[in-house]
Amino acid sequence: MDLEILRALSADARLTNKALAGRLGLAESTCAYRVRQLRERGVITGSTVRLDMASLGRPIQAIIKVRLGSHNQAHVNKLYADLTSAPGVLQAIHVAGEDDFHLHVAVESSEALRDLVLDHVTIHRVVRQTETQLVFEVRDGAGVL
Secondary structure, eight states: OHHHHHHHHHHOTTOOHHHHHHHHTOOHHHHHHHHHHHHHTTSSOOOOOOOOTGGGTOOEEEEEEEEESOOOHHHHHHHHHHHHHSTTEEEEEEOSSSOSEEEEEEESSHHHHHHHIIIIITTSTTEEEEEEEEOOOOOOOOOOO
């Protein structure tokens, strides 16, 4: 039943408890209890709102690949914190492989993209190289459920 709850909420996180219970054939109290347990166990960690970046004046999206010259833990932690708080950064992902971070960003212009890279990424002494790729389109995958 928990997987069914997760499937339904993954498809529409705005479902009310009443609608979710009705869809799954559960009593509302049972449904609310199970959702609460999923949150308390850390299975459900939040809910999000998707925004149309273009309608918010940020029509340019890009992936910025970041490679480090050093992997000193303190420097990496500082960089990660700074990257996640930089304006326009939608996601900062710490990865294994040739790159160390991938940043998904949304900005208002090519100049703003350049400034983001220069003013918030390459200023860190631990950053050795960046590569910026424009995003043409984003589609959601099937997910895990």
